[in-house]
Amino acid sequence: MERFDVLVIGAGHAGCEAATAAARAGARTLLVTPGRATIGVMSCNPAIGGLGKGHIVRELDALGGVMSEAADAAAIQYRLLNRRKGPAVQGPRAQADRKLYRRAMQRAIDTQPGLQVLEARVDDLVVDADGVSGVVLSDGATIGALAVVLTTGTFLGGVILIGGDVRDGGRVGEASSVNLAQRLRALGLPMARLKTGTPARLDGRTIDWTRVEWQDGDDVPSFFAASTRGAMNPQLSCGITRTNIATHDIIRENIHASAVYSGRIEGTGPRYCPSIEDKVMRFGDRDGHQVFLEPEGLDDPLIYPNGLSTSLPVDVQRAFLRTLTGLEQVEIARPGYAIEYDYIDPRALSRTLELHAIPRLFFAGQINGTTGYEEAAGQGLVAGLNAARSARDLSPAVFDRAESYIGVMIDDLVTQGVTEPYRMFTSRAEYRLHLRADNADQRLSEKAIALGLLSGHRARLFRDRAEALVKGRAQLDAARASPAQLQRAGLGVRQDGVTRSAFEWLRFPDVAWADAVSVWPELSDIAEPHAEQLHTDARYAVYLERQSGEIDAFRRDEALRLPYDLDYSAIGGLSNEMIDRLNRARPDSLGAAARVAGVTPAALTALLRHVKRAA
């Protein structure tokens, strides 16, 4: 029997990131997928990044991940979202050519040393009292592995629904993993159902493009990968149209035929990505909803109508689509559908995404109750890295809320669980001013190098940038001026007589970077991207200082560990309700306990007394 250090099941966004991370971390790794050609498929919208999500992609890049470079290789339109708001909430986003993305991802997999790919279907896990030790393929063959990462997305018990039509499937045209789903349920794992949906794909040749509005990309693109030097593809625009009263009338009349509305589905869907049925029924007072017509690729006629996810019957889909301006003659290339699938309650996982109940079995991606390519990839990297480390008997590598969105996400998942598919928002991060897309490398790359995730060319790029930032900061601290000097340079600042450094002056909204360069010409040595980040640091300095105090307090609470097998009912001063909540979440620290929904300050006091006494 062949044996690997790490075996990854599934080659979607989580699986690709898990397999490459495990291999980079030194594990002999096998990636098992039912079809080589579907490695790196984007099953929903043809875009990467966005608010919160773009942050995760930059973090993946800082950790040596593969999503950032693949996204840049496939990008056909870049937009930095929230450009007019503060830098902390700006998120890079790109429309991606599906084919180019898949190709880039497959190249990354093929060229990763230490990683092999096997085309096969996994039917079972080999599990004994010590944990997982391999998998059984559908042909009965067994492959041994020291650690296994499960990234099966929506394929576990996946059911596709279009109107009254219900069939098994993990994606349209691809079978779901029924046997594996049954096996996981048989292992007694806490599984439940979630749902999500996708819109119809339209034939772009049947759209009247003269009647839609247009949205262009940014003139100066914000790339995902530090290694990207320029746009690699021709850049396209997206069309914009909108639904109207006629659209809504058709949907309302046929609402009983919607798979989601007819009660054929038990799972909970995401509130931030509602179907058009949901939008019409819940926000019926709006006279229309915006729809983006996103190209699926440079040489692909398919169009993704972003905002029209639906599970209505195909003829109703066609009817309502044709009420939209520009879509009067539109043909559906593939209907929209809802999909319902199994997920595991992520509270059964530790921060490394390892299952508490079965050692060395890791879970990542949509199976953990999340949605989104980026969220899946972020978990994939953490699971793959830790699978490799556990196979090699190394200590776990954990990411916390104060250092990354990836850490925020994993903490949310394992302490709160999910009630709907989980997606990232910047509002989930309490240290949002610190966790920015522009400083992901400063936050994570040092750690990535130490973990073996980042090396060679990409590590050198990081070192160079870090050095330039340190040097730039020193220059800003050394350059000093009084308010009078600034006034002579034509700047309207308050004449309080306090001489400040350039870094301190840049905190004031009235002092732009160009102003600083005019006062201190030597600052023109600082290259633009570095200047931008340093200026942001300066603007947020007061808040960042306070946050750093909060982060210290946060880390102190995180350091107060609670054992996984803690008997909450034996701790004095906990009500039955608190015992119940804590038992389900099994927080691993006092800090995590504080974030469990509904846990009262009184319960925390009791826990604190307990940890202090036990220490």
Added chain:
Amino acid sequence: MIEKKTIFSLSSGRPPAGVAVVRVSGPAAGAALLALGGRVPPPRRATLVRLRDAGTAIDDALVLWFPAPGSFTGEDVAELHVTGGPAVVAALLRALGTVEGLRPAEPGEFTRRAFDNGKLDLTEAEGLADLIDAETEAQRCQALRQASGGLRTRAESWHARLLSVLAETEAALDFSDDEEDVSTRLVEGEGPEIMALVREMEDHLGNYHFAERLRRGLTIVLLGAPNAGKSSLINALAKRDVAIVSPEAGTTRDLIEVHLDLGGVAATLVDTAGLRDAAGAVEAEGVRRARQRADESDLVVFLLGPDDREAHIPAGAIVVESKADIRHGHADTRLRVSAVTGEGLAALEALLVERADALVGAGQDALVTHARQRDALAECRDALATAFEEHDAVLRAESLRLAMRALGRLTGRVGVEDILDIVFGRFCIGK
């Protein structure tokens, strides 16, 4: 594993008394009943049980059994009503002490356990402690309001409004760029609401010093030259049973205190060493302390003897002429009293009641009565004021989050999901 102890103590007043109540709380409360009385009576039913210590009868007790969680502390609780004689109580406490898993309660421990078990929130626990300490009617009303959740109710309403403002701001940050529903509906509407919250919190903070005075009671210092008749006045006031709560020796020999109930407001009247110039070293120290005490007090009554010069009278003091019985002529505008005949004492009391009432002002209706509550609320108000001034949406959100945390410290806490719930309920999000 930490074992949860069962606690017991005498919960009624000091014996001897007609009845004494001993309370037992914790997992072994039932076992204690079995050990002493041989059975556990039905829940919440007064039952007569003979209590014994190793076979020797202690007393026939009325026993009440409250199984968890339906009890004051949220734990199993037994209440033993016995004859309030010192020997009975001592025997009962001794017997309980021998039961496995029981130990005497520390001060405040029953309330503490009620709080720990979520039976009370922090402000309610503070209110309960005040209720136990309340000496006067106004204090009792104030504490009762707190104990029954007056501040919590208000804080929850602020909380809901702040949450709504924060949700609007976060929606603008997380969705406006890509979601027309958010971008077209978000007007700069949070400003007035933030300011309204600041003003309301301001009002409550403004009442804090009244409320705090009411909660701890007023301090009234009696100043005057030696032999002005201060001690006689205090004794005269002390003898009028309407005024006295409890006479009590001061901590220092030169300061004598009596507790008064001034129309519902608790006050401590402090006698001081006589004020005199050119005194010896020891006496000078007494004078210095008297002045310091007067400076720290809420009100000063300056007593003027017939032969005293009008010197050293602090601004705002009530000036009273003493020894009316040996003075000639009429007082002009001043109050004149006699400790011997009782002349003017009722008028002095009425004046003190009037001034006390002004000093606690709106304190009776105030909700913020503790420094801890004031600090959290003040931090919340300051953060809101900063948010109001801030133009950068990200930094405004940051200040609003800070305000939320400060308010959370008052009663509970807020999670991100609360904010997102509002966002998704209010806006149509999702392209």
